[in-house]
Structure formats: C-alpha cells, structure tokens
Amino acid sequence: xxxxxxxxxxxxxxxxxLAPFCQRQAIIKERFAKAYRHPTLDKKLTSxxxxxxxxxxxxxQKAFIDTPTVYLVDVDSSLIYxxxxxxxxxxxYLTTDDGHLPEAQAKVAKEIGTALGKMHNxxxxxxxxxxxxxxxxxxxxxxxxxxxxxxxxxxxxEDKAVDLYVLERAFTSTHPNxxxxxxxxxxxxxxxxKASKLILKKLEDVRMRGRKRSMLG
Amino acid sequence: MESFPIDTxxxxxxxHMACFISVKNAADLKERLQIQDKSLTFAMVQSSLxxxxxxxxxxxxxxxxxxxxxxxxxxxLSSEIVYNLSPTNNIAESLRRFSIDETTKSLVAxxxxxEADQVLEEMSNTIDGNLVSFSKLDQxxxxxxxxxxxxxxxKVTDDTAILNWIIGAIAMKNIQ
Numbered sequence: 001x002x003x004x005x006x007x008x009x010x011x012x013x014x015x016x017x018l019a020p021f022c023q024r025q026a027i028i029k030e031r032f033a034k035a036y037r038h039p040t041l042d043k044k045l046t047s048x049x050x051x052x053x054x055x056x057x058x059x060x061q062k063a064f065i066d067t068p069t070v071y072l073v074d075v076d077s078s079l080i081y082x083x084x085x086x087x088x089x090x091x092x093y094l095t096t097d098d099g100h101l102p103e104a105q106a107k108v109a110k111e112i113g114t115a116l117g118k119m120h121n122x123x124x125x126x127x128x129x130x131x132x133x134x135x136x137x138x139x140x141x142x143x144x145x146x147x148x149x150x151x152x153x154x155x156x157x158e159d160k161a162v163d164l165y166v167l168e169r170a171f172t173s174t175h176p177n178x179x180x181x182x183x184x185x186x187x188x189x190x191x192x193x194k195a196s197k198l199i200l201k202k203l204e205d206v207r208m209r210g211r212k213r214s215m216l217g
Numbered sequence: 218m219e220s221f222p223i224d225t226x227x228x229x230x231x232x233h234m235a236c237f238i239s240v241k242n243a244a245d246l247k248e249r250l251q252i253q254d255k256s257l258t259f260a261m262v263q264s265s266l267x268x269x270x271x272x273x274x275x276x277x278x279x280x281x282x283x284x285x286x287x288x289x290x291x292x293x294l295s296s297e298i299v300y301n302l303s304p305t306n307n308i309a310e311s312l313r314r315f316s317i318d319e320t321t322k323s324l325v326a327x328x329x330x331x332e333a334d335q336v337l338e339e340m341s342n343t344i345d346g347n348l349v350s351f352s353k354l355d356q357x358x359x360x361x362x363x364x365x366x367x368x369x370x371x372k373v374t375d376d377t378a379i380l381n382w383i384i385g386a387i388a389m390k391n392i393q
Contacts, residue, residue, distance in 0.1 A: 002224050021224050022274035051392045058389050061381065062370070069381040070388040072225075072279055076286060081225075081388075083381070 002028065013049075013149055021081055026071055029053075029149070031078040047075050049149070054080055056124050056151040063122045065115055066137075066144045085146065087138040091131035094175050105181045108136070111143040113188025116167075119145065120160045120193050127151045129167035131174055157195060161202035162211055164189070168203075169211075218337045219351065221274055223329070229281045230330035234273060235337065236264060236323070236353055240346035243321040250316065253292065259328035259340060260295035261317045262302060265359035266366065267325060268380050270351055275384055276301040281329050298327055304367055304386035306393075314366055322346075323357050 005019035005028060017028040031046050033039075050073065060067040068083040090108060093099040099108075112134060119126065126133070127150030135144045154160075164186070171182050186203075190196040218235035240246075249257050267273060280297040283289055291297045291308055296316075303311030317324050326340045341348060363369065363379070367386050373379055 003227070019224065022271055022278055023221060024271065054389065054392060058385050061385050064370075064372070069385050071275055071384055072388055073392055074225075074282065075392065 011149075018084060021071060025084040027068065027082050027084045029080045029082070031149075046078050050075055050078050050080060052152060053148045056148045056153070057082070059122055059124055059153070060119060060145065060148075063118060065118050065122075066142050067148070068144065068146060085135050085137060085144050087136045087144070089132050090134040090136065090143075091174060093136060094131065094178070102180070105178070106184055108143065109181045109184035110188045113185040113190075114192045115143055115145055116164070116185070117189045117192025117196065120163070120195075120199070123153050123155045124148075125152055125154050125159045125163050127163065127166075129163055130170040157198050157202050158206075158213070160193075160195075160199045161206050164199070164203050165206045165211060168207075218333065218340070218348070219270075220333050223278055223281050225278055226281050226285055229285060231333065232274060232277045232281075233259075233328045233331065233333060233336045234270070234351075235326045235340050236349050236351050237326065237340075237344050237346035238264075238323045238349050238353060238357075240322055240324055240344060242345040243317055243324075244319040246344065247317055247319050247321075257343065258295070258331075259326050259336070259343075260298040261321075261324045261326050261344075262299055262315050263317060263321060263359075264323040264325050264354055264357045266302070266315055266363060267354055268358065268363060268376070268383055270354070271380065272302065272383055272387070273298075273325065273327060275387055277327060277329060279387075284329075294329055295327075298329070301387065301390070304383075304390050306390060314362075323353075325354075 002019040005017035007015060008018050009016040014029050014031045017030065019026060019028055031050055033046065034042050054070050054073045057067050057070050061069060068085055070080060070082050072081040098104050126145065126148065128147060133145065133147045135146055137144055168182055171178050186200060190200060193199060218233055220231040220233045222231055223229050246261060277298050279301050280294060283297060284294050289297050291300050296312060299316045300308055300311045302315045305311060326344060328336050367383050369379060369382050373382055
C-alpha cells in the first residue's frame with residue numbers, strides 16, 4: 001500500500017484511498033480480510049471479488065459506459081487501483097440549488113437511465129445502485145457509475161429488475177419528492193435497454209414483494 | 218531522461234526513461250537482446266506504440282511489483298516491462314510487437330532502479346541515436362498498430378478515451 005495514501009471512505013467490504021500513482025491521483029480500493037471467516041475461504045472469496053469487480057468495470061468501459069478506468073489490479077494484496085473521478089455524487093447534486101430544478105433533474109435522469117440501460121444490455125448487474133454510487137464528472141458533467149464491489153454478470157430479467165428496484169428504494173428514501181425523476185430514469189432506461197419491456201414488467205412484481213424472492217414453493 | 222518514483226514500491230527505486238530518435242544501431246541492439254546479453258540492463262520499446270508516458274509507468278510499476286513478489290513471467294525485469302505493455306499473455310508475441318526490431322528508428326529506453334546519472338550514461342553509450350524529450354512521442358504514434366494490438370473499438374476516437382482503453386487492457390491482462 002502506498003504510504004501517503006489518504007483514507008477517504010470505509011465500507012463494510014473495503015477501504016477506499018486517494019493516493020498518487022504514476023504521476024496521477026488514483027483511487028485505491030482495498031478489500032480487507034474478514035476475521036469471522038475461515039482464512040482460506042476468506043482469501044478465496046476476497047480475490048474472486050476483486051477480480052469480479054475489475055472485470056465488470058472493464059466490461060462497462062468497453063461498452064462505452066462511463067466508469068473509472070482500472071489502472072492496476074493487485075490480487076495478492078486485494079487492491080484495485082483506478083481512476084479518480086473529480087466531481088460530485090448525484091446524491092449531493094440533488095441537494096444543491098441547481099439540483100432542485102426540474103430541468104436539471106430531467107437531464108440527469110435521462111443520463112442515468114441511458115447508462116443503466118446500456119449496462120444491463122451487456123449483462124452487468126451493478127448490485128448496489130444508490131445515488132452515492134452515481135457521480136457527475138466536474139469537467140464534462142458526464143454521468144459515471146462507480147463502486148462495482150457487488151456487481152456481477154447475469155442475463156436474468158429478475159436480477160436487472162431488482163437492480164432497478166434497489167435504485168428506486170434509494171431514491172425514495174434519500175430524496176423525497178423525486179418520483180417524477182425516477183419515472184424519467186425508467187423512461188430513458190426503456191429507450192436504451194433491449195429487454196426493457198420484460199424488465200420493467202418484472203420491476204412491478206418486485207415492487208409488490210420486495211428485493212428478496214419468495215422462498216415458498 | 219526523466220525519472221519517476223514507483224509510488225507502490227518506493228524501495229525499488231525510480232523508473233528511468235529516455236526517448237531516442239534517429240537510432241542507427243537497432244539491428245545490433247536487437248541482436249544483443251536475442252542472445253540475452255547480460256550487459257544490456259534496460260528495456261527498449263517501440264516509441265510508435267506509446268500513447269502516453271502513463272502507459273509506460275503503469276507497465277513498469279506492475280513489473281516492479283511482480284519482481285518484488287518473485288512472480289516475473291519472463292526472464293528479466295527489463296523484458297517484463299515490454300511484456301506488460303502488451304494486453305495479451307503470449308510472451309513471444311508481446312516481445313515481438315513491443316520490443317525493438319532491426320528497423321527501429323525511435324525507441325524509449327526504460328530501467329527500474331539505479332542512479333539517474335549512471336543510467337543515462339549507460340543508455341547514451343549503448344544507443345546510437347539522439348536523446349529527445351518525451352513531447353516527441355506524440356509525433357511517433359502508429360495509430361493503426363495501436364488500434365490493432367489493443368483491439369480498440371473504431372468508435373473510440375479521442376486521445377483520452379484511447380489511452381483509457383489501453384490502460385484498461387493492460388490492467389486486465391492477468392485476470393482475463
């Protein structure tokens with residue numbers, strides 16, 4: 001680990017640092033060991049997830065979905081070095097004066113829906129869509145998807161619908177009165193996702209029962 | 218010549234790089250590489266395949282780390298840098314594409330570790346060419362080869378996006 005790395009975020013799975021890397025600023029995401037797991041299993045799971053996260057990021061990049069570029073993957077130390085995105089999260093943006101304007105919200109919503117549609121088209125399911133994991137580049141204003149720590153590849157309608165449902169819940173719980181905006185996200189999603197009809201229909205089922213599938217039957 | 222710290226492994230020393238043009242002894246250098254001449258202590262790559270210094274720094278950093286972990290895939294740290302520039306795991310192909318050949322006129326020499334003055338002297342004494350600044354790299358790019366080797370989508374057109382694509386490809390090579 002870089003000695004002058006600055007810890008900027010700590011979650012349940014990983015620590016996120018900002019550090020100099022090859023003449024740039026880079027984000028370093030470190031997955032740490034879980035003491036409650038058997039060490040052998042822990043090592044295996046952690047390295048698999050590091051690889052999975054990097055692969056999903058790269059897959060998105062290749063499909064023209066704005067995501068941080070992966071710089072280096074150090075599987076042995078469970079580190080991913082990646083591009084530092086300068087900008088603010090959609091979560092913060094929606095609390096600014098600008099972010100309250102309907103036109104501004106509509107523009108962001110369209111970008112979010114488009115990005116998610118493209119992401120689901122290549123069968124990447126983000127797994128943790130919240131407004132904190134959506135960022136806007138300071139320079140271009142482009143919408144960037146970040147934190148693919150829980151992402152995986154799946155072509156199931158169910159998984160994609162749950163992905164959208166998680167975002168919907170994040171919206172309604174963190175940003176009151178944004179129902180219109182979420183509807184605009186789904187509209188843009190519908191125009192950009194190949195299987196949108198089926199996925200949006202499934203979303204209605206998911207809304208009725210919640211994120212977890214019923215274990216009955 | 219320019220020297221850069223290895224942020225992830227400061228104890229490994231610096232990454233020294235120098236850009237040479239109008240090189241006249243490429244055939245001789247290539248020959249020495251082939252017989253694995255131990256007195257050749259630095260790597261040489263085609264400057265036409267370098268989009269940005271960052272690309273070299275990432276490949277070199279990774280090589281330094283793998284060396285430290287005792288996990289080199291090739292014979293030497295120098296060849297590892299050349300290998301790590303390539304997005305594929307085919308060593309022979311990687312070296313053939315990114316290393317110099319008999320006809321090379323412009324190249325970048327890279328060495329990890331050592332004193333800057335000595336490294337520069339060694340490079341200048343070995344390579345019969347003109348030492349130039351890295352800004353020259355921009356004029357050397359062979360976009361056709363870069364696109365082919367890194368399998369860059371034709372829709373990617375701006376330089377930043379191309380560089381990001383290249384870095385992504387290099388980063389993913391060991392976990393594809």
